[in-house]
Amino acid sequence: MCIIKASQKYFISLQKDYVSPKSLMIVIWILCLNIYQSFPLEVIDFEMGSLVYEAYAEEEKLPYAAGVCVNEAGKMIKAGRISEAIELLESFSSKAKDVSGEKAIQKGYSHYYIDYMLGNALMMLEENSSSKSGSGHGENKTLKKSSGQAYKKNSKDDFTPFLKKASQYYNNAVKKRADLAPAWLNLARCQYTLGDMENAGKAFIKGYEASAKADRKAMHLYYGAICFFQCGDSKNQKKASEVFGKLLSRHPSDITLEWIESYVSILFATGEKKKAIKYLETLAQKTSGKRQRQWQEMLLYQYLEHKMEKRSLAYAKTLTRDNPVEPMWWRTLLHIYLDRNDYKQALNALIIYGFLAPLTNEEQDLMENLYLSLGIPFDSRG
Template sequence: MIKIRLVIFIALLILFACPTYSLADEPISRPLHNALEKAQSLMAMGEYGKASNLLEEFRKKNDDQHYLLDFIQGAAYLEQAKPSLAKARFAACIRQKPDYLPAWQNLARCWFDLGDMPQAADNYMKAYALSNPKEPDLLYYAAACLASGGDYPAALEAFRRLMAEHKSQARLEWKEALVQTLIQADKQGESLPVLEEIIREATGDRKRRWQEVLLYQYAELGMDKKAVAYVHALLDEYPEEPLWWKTLWRLHLNQGRYKEALAGLVVYSFFQPLTPKEIELAGDLYSASGVPGKAAGFYGQALKNKQDPDVILKIAGAFHRIGKLQEALDWLDKALEQDQKSTILLSRAYILYDMKNYSKAATAFKTAAPQAKKPGQAWLMAGFAAYNANNLGNAKDFLKNAEKYQYSKKTASTLLSHIMQQEDS
């Protein structure tokens, strides 16, 4: 599958400015009126600390309490990024005036800042219930908080309610949050029509990001034909967009269609320089497509960046396949300077054998055998090489070692019998 990282990000546009409240119609004492008015003036100048301190001093010296005293002091604390202190004041405000919408909104904000998403969502829901006319953003914030807290079933219920009750007002960010929640809730199939709707409405980079996500969902859901068809449609519209060429070759690669993947990678390279790993991949794809000469060229490019023993093994294999045995051997000798692992030793031994340098091949197989994945096979080849070098003593020793392994025992015994008959004749 193609891997496009999907990052959940729910935009919470929940900064509620503290408005300047008209105190004229409020039944409050003159001292409290003056204190609140002064606090609001300080807040208008950005002096939130002074405002909260002024109101705290008033609270200590006076028994005169009012819901606006709690609310405005809470707002001052919230502007100072002190959500715990603000929360206490907004809660006190609500106890005095349970239907005061701004207090519920700001209390929800406090819970959000404190990282308690269920409480934040609950308070946004209460604020939404109080709003008249209904404020859809409050329901959106509630849904977003539920999603952010991982309660995807409740979040989806809230998002669906939002879309149903405010269909004509539905904004792009609501749909984006909904589709991400669907994906996180493992409801990728349900996300597809919403994704398609988002793509019809979005523009520029925003649209492209969601096109990537849609492709990823097609791939995740095993809708390979749909994914490939969609990429081709995107390429018809944006033929010089490297991202879609990259997506195309990755889709083919993940489905084992190596020739198609190679074709896409080659076109992609016209628009975007290949990374070292992509250069190596091009070599792998040429090799898998039966073009080892081309593969060797790409492996050579990859090795200019780093002398990786694994890539050296690949270039040696490519040269081996096109009959350039000395070049293959030279590369493997370079690899052995960095790593003595069995795959390199065995590859070198097989090349020496194919070069008919049987004496050196026998020694190479003998060296590789102890750490080989199939030691019996390596000992068997050492025996064959020694036999072809006319070193019958070594051949017998190597073949006796090969007889110790079930998978090589029969062939080793047959050759041993042949050697003994040859010696007796």
């Protein structure tokens, strides 16, 4: 089964404000979250062991002929003869065309497990070929099919034919047995690799729902949400938000900071910025270093954007206490006090800011106006 790790990138830009010294009004600089629609999911593992085959074969009690075929194909796969296993399974499956539907079911020619195993074998062949340039375990670069055709790489690193064929077999398997969770999840992996993000997202959700409750994994909902988000259109981004909501309610203890960051990006993409505030608060508190500062900036801006005056003032004060040598926090506090017409506190913040960073001409004019408005003599010579 594939295990995919999702990762994402955030880029934060700062647009500085212009201070009008005459009106003492401000324009708070705007902190923008540039959300990249691409969250590269990195495939870090993909295992199809014989125990998976044997467990399902035993549970299903395959027809005798199908069981013999599956066991023989399993031995070939263990020995690294994956191409031969695929030929054997396809040859067995093709016999369904020459007999009645009842006979095909009786013999197991059309059994879902044959399709499932073929999908697995093709995925393993793709894995071996991509990691060993087509020579994994003695496999040839061309895989002959029982029909006389062949699966060939389109180029040195293009294994699309393997993946497309595997997807077809997995689709056949889930049509015959809709609760076959491993087939859904492997189908999702194929579709993701092929760039079919919407169907990959659907397959991840199907795989999650088809799993026994005790076996349902939070990561599959997460992967589904990220695949929907990668589609880039508003409909699928909304779907990503809905899936993430389900993830949060069903698996609260499994949520990582990385996942919360993804959710914030999704909420911004869907215009649910106010809903994102509680998660920004978590990120601003629990991250560290440069990343923490970015989330602190974002959180403070959201407080300001949503007119949460008490929170923005309290948080700006907290930031100046926690990191008193950071000019940005004093500058923000200055602007908050100006908005509140609290010129005395604004002047205090501006004076401290001036010790930490050189003042622009506009800021020097602002300081003079603040002194004058408070009736305090101002010496322009400093």
